């Protein structure tokens with residue numbers, strides 16, 4: 001009998017705890033104006049920079065670029081067939097950082113298998129699959145620049161999907 005009362009008390013305590021947790025979760029989803037303002041200030045703003053025009057590109061020949069600033073080197077590619085993150089009429093134009101995510105060595109493009117390759121410790125990244133790492137010491141995929149194309153065929157970089165090597169954040 002005493003044992004049942006203890007079990008009942010335990011159940012009530014458990015249910016009360018669950019209700020408190022739910023109320024807490026609801027409370028945390030409602031932001032004060034100050035919190036909303038602080039969050040807006042923390043949002044990463046990347047510039048929109050013109051990189052080239054579609055007419056400047058040749059299939060499978062890399063063009064050197066820099067984004068979001070001159071310190072951050074990259075490559076612009078027209079791969080010849082639609083790929084992940086590709087823009088333009090054929091969905092085949094992509095851009096990546098060429099700074100290896102492992103220790104920042106400058107990578108080079110291999111037209112043979114459309115990969116970027118690091119001379120430092122031999123990490124390899126697949127340009128046809130969003131910069132996915134094929135092999136190596138890097139612990140993240142290659143930063144891909146987010147592109148758009150206007151009606152005149154001008155190609156713009158508007159952001160980046162991973163942290164560029166050597167930077168504590170992508171905030172400029």
Ligand code: FES
Pocket residue numbers: 100101102103104105118119120121122123136137138
């Ligand atoms: Fe590229 Fe180490 S710096 S794999």
